[in-house]
Amino acid sequence: MAPKPRPRGRSRKQSRRVQGERRAPPIPFEPTEDEADPYGESEQEWEVSHIVDEDIDSFGVEWFEIKWRGWRGNDGKDTTWQDKAIFDEDNQHFLKKWQKTQEADLRKKACADPENIKIMDIAKEPGLFTSLAKWELEGGFAQKFKNLDQYPVDVEEILDAFNSQADILLTEENVQAKRSKPTRARSSTRISKTAAVSQRSSASSSTNNIRGQHAPTSLASSEEEHDDDDDDESRPFNLPSPIGHTAPSPTPSIIVDLTPRRPQTQSSSSQNSSRASSNRPELHKRRTIGPKSKQKFIGVELPRPSLLKAKSAPGVSSVSSSPSNRSSQSALFPSQPNSTRATPFSQSSSSSSSSFPSIIIYTLKQGVTAQWHGVTDAKQAAKVSFLNEVNYDDEPLPPGINLEFEYLEDDYIFDDGIEPPSKDFLAGCSGHRRCGDPSFCDCQVPSHVQNEAGHQIMAYDNEGLVILNSFGGTEIIVECNENCECCADCINRVAQKPRQIPIVIFKTEDHGWGVKSPQDLPAGKILGFFTGKVIQRRKAARLPTNNFSFDLDHQDDTTQANLDERFSVDASTCGNWTRFINHSCSPNCKVVSVFYDTPAESQSFLPKLAFVTKRAVPANTELTIDYEPQAQIANKNSKKGKGKIPDGAGPCLCRAENCRGYLKL
Numbered sequence: 295m296a297p298k299p300r301p302r303g304r305s306r307k308q309s310r311r312v313q314g315e316r317r318a319p320p321i322p323f324e325p326t327e328d329e330a331d332p333y334g335e336s337e338q339e340w341e342v343s344h345i346v347d348e349d350i351d352s353f354g355v356e357w358f359e360i361k362w363r364g365w366r367g368n369d370g371k372d373t374t375w376q377d378k379a380i381f382d383e384d385n386q387h388f389l390k391k392w393q394k395t396q397e398a399d400l401r402k403k404a405c406a407d408p409e410n411i412k413i414m415d416i417a418k419e420p421g422l423f424t425s426l427a428k429w430e431l432e433g434g435f436a437q438k439f440k441n442l443d444q445y446p447v448d449v450e451e452i453l454d455a456f457n458s459q460a461d462i463l464l465t466e467e468n469v470q471a472k473r474s475k476p477t478r479a480r481s482s483t484r485i486s487k488t489a490a491v492s493q494r495s496s497a498s499s500s501t502n503n504i505r506g507q508h509a510p511t512s513l514a515s516s517e518e519e520h521d522d523d524d525d526d527e528s529r530p531f532n533l534p535s536p537i538g539h540t541a542p543s544p545t546p547s548i549i550v551d552l553t554p555r556r557p558q559t560q561s562s563s564s565q566n567s568s569r570a571s572s573n574r575p576e577l578h579k580r581r582t583i584g585p586k587s588k589q590k591f592i593g594v595e596l597p598r599p600s601l602l603k604a605k606s607a608p609g610v611s612s613v614s615s616s617p618s619n620r621s622s623q624s625a626l627f628p629s630q631p632n633s634t635r636a637t638p639f640s641q642s643s644s645s646s647s648s649s650f651p652s653i654i655i656y657t658l659k660q661g662v663t664a665q666w667h668g669v670t671d672a673k674q675a676a677k678v679s680f681l682n683e684v685n686y687d688d689e690p691l692p693p694g695i696n697l698e699f700e701y702l703e704d705d706y707i708f709d710d711g712i713e714p715p716s717k718d719f720l721a722g723c724s725g726h727r728r729c730g731d732p733s734f735c736d737c738q739v740p741s742h743v744q745n746e747a748g749h750q751i752m753a754y755d756n757e758g759l760v761i762l763n764s765f766g767g768t769e770i771i772v773e774c775n776e777n778c779e780c781c782a783d784c785i786n787r788v789a790q791k792p793r794q795i796p797i798v799i800f801k802t803e804d805h806g807w808g809v810k811s812p813q814d815l816p817a818g819k820i821l822g823f824f825t826g827k828v829i830q831r832r833k834a835a836r837l838p839t840n841n842f843s844f845d846l847d848h849q850d851d852t853t854q855a856n857l858d859e860r861f862s863v864d865a866s867t868c869g870n871w872t873r874f875i876n877h878s879c880s881p882n883c884k885v886v887s888v889f890y891d892t893p894a895e896s897q898s899f900l901p902k903l904a905f906v907t908k909r910a911v912p913a914n915t916e917l918t919i920d921y922e923p924q925a926q927i928a929n930k931n932s933k934k935g936k937g938k939i940p941d942g943a944g945p946c947l948c949r950a951e952n953c954r955g956y957l958k959l
């Protein structure tokens with residue numbers, strides 16, 4: 295059996311656990327020594343030749359593919375994947391060299407493709423930095439664990455830890471600005487949490503990395519350290535400022551000479567958590583920004599999804615092509631979030647104790663995703679991400695989606711000359727805390743939701759799901775509003791709450807980009823609102839393409855009188871994921887008008903358009919609506935209609951049994 299390569303200058307003794315370190319609990323399927331080390335117990339050591347590749351696992355642990363001098367495994371490969379701890383004092387130079395090359399490579403790429411790869415000064419865009427950091431980690435998860443809830447990992451917890459660490463690397467000014475904000479108490483618990491994670495991590499990495507046995511993640515074991523965290527912890531991270539409006543200049547700029555910062559030592563906030571701070575030298579070190587710290591150029595580029603797809607099957611990491619400590623178990627139960635990995639900027643972390651990154655190089659997809667996450671986070675809404683498994687290289691993002699496109703989670707913006715309606719005219723209900731009976735709610739007067747017996751009922755059941763087939767007449771839901779006296783958890787406030795369903799905008803095989811959710815959805819679930827710019831119907835009629843516009847009523851009346859009073863929403867330059875919802879002749883969703891911030895009875899009909907599931911939708915099923923619901927009844931099963939594409943329509947590719955054969959464009 296070939297000996298397992300070990301770096302020279304590092305004895306096995308050194309790689310074992312040191313006194314005082316905490317041992318991570320065993321994983322359920324911990325491999326035996328033999329399984330974990332198929333190359334035997336030989337003490338022979340081999341020299342590192344160079345680093346071949348780099349990767350980050352779903353817990354943010356950095357891995358390096360090492361080429362060994364004079365070693366070849368049984369499978370003919372001459373590389374193994376090792377975690378970063380393999381680089382001790384003697385072989386740090388390999389890492390440094392690798393980082394330098396990577397950095398230069400990224401710069402070259404950015405210069406060659408300025409449209410898609412940007413360089414920016416993260417000191418000026420801390421929000422983007424934090425979002426990118428988060429996104430990268432989540433991206434890792436998404437790639438490896440397609441169905442997150444099937445796996446014993448707590449994404450929020452990891453993200454929390456990660457957020458804290460990203461925080462640490464903000465510039466002094468930003469850290470100060472953040473401290474002066476009321477989120478301070480929260481950030482202190484986050485930092486203490488990070489400390490706990492870091493500590494576990496460092497204990498385990500020094501124990502395990504050379505031996506080839508991953509210790510378990512065992513996030514559950516961290517409860518002991520986290521039990522003082524408040525409920526707030528599970529909420530999305532509050533960015534310093536949403537970044538939706540701060541798109542960097544399209545021309546890449548590199549800022550070389552930033553002023554050195556004064557020493558930035560352990561924050562008072564982390565001192566608040568004495569338990570965690572008593573034994574975390576690692577964290578102290580990272581929080582120290584030296585007076586003469588040199589700004590570093592740091593780059594990050596994620597492996598392309600297509601690459602990851604080839605490498606990893608859901609739930610099982612196959613990133614390692616070589617015998618190493620990267621067993622499939624370690625992918626499901628990887629080792630702890632790595633304390634040495636303070637940021638996604640892997641190139642910096644080995645020597646980042648006295649510096650922090652100031653420049654980030656990112657792809658357009660990273661930038662846009664970060665921007666959108668900045669907005670969804672600020673709205674406490676679930677994530678929206680992009681996935682192209684069809685032709686990623688040609689189309690990493692949908693056409694028209696770039697840093698100039700403004701993501702609007704649930705708001706409209708209003709075209710010049712259109713006044714948002716005043717909330718003063720909203721009728722509110724009073725005299726009760728919870729709304730259950732519409733006859734007591736003044737706000738329900740315009741609602742037509744009724745039961746089979748024709749009695750008016752509230753639109754939602756106790757689970758917050760729309761009671762389907764209950765609309766007598768126009769499909770509108772009137773929710774309680776800010777003038778109502780009922781409480782915030784009144785059952786008649788559903789659509790107005792932050793979106794709970796994570797969304798993936800994905801490239802379909804043959805009808806452009808579409809939308810799906812990684813979660814199973816029940817029937818009657820409100821998914822989110824169509825957003826964009828409210829324009830007059832008259833203007834909408836003149837749009838070059840109405841692909842991305844939606845009329846704010848269910849009428850196709852285009853008479854002159856009507857045009858001035860009616861509005862449409864144009865999502866061509868601003869909007870959200872709903873603009874990608876495709877048509878199906880047998881749709882699983884429909885659109886319902888919801889009123890809660892504008893009067894339902896005003897002249898100007900300005901509801902929010904909510905997408906609602908019509909039936910239970912399994913995870914990862916494309917979400918669709920009928921672009922022309924009226925036609926459904928007229929053309930039902932009409933074989934005659936099939937094959938004929940009316941003027942102004944295009945061929946429908948929905949593949950539904952009852953497909954009409956065309957869709958109105």
Ligand SMILES: C[S@@+](CC[C@H](N)C(=O)[O-])C[C@H]1O[C@@H](n2cnc3c(N)ncnc32)[C@H](O)[C@@H]1O
Nearest residue numbers: 805806807841873874875876877945946947948
């Ligand atoms: C609102 S957009 C939906 C997102 C669009 N697929 C994209 O990639 O941007 C509407 C356009 O999507 C395409 N589309 C939607 N549903 C379709 C279907 N069932 N068959 C063919 N094309 C469809 C048509 O080009 C239509 O004009």
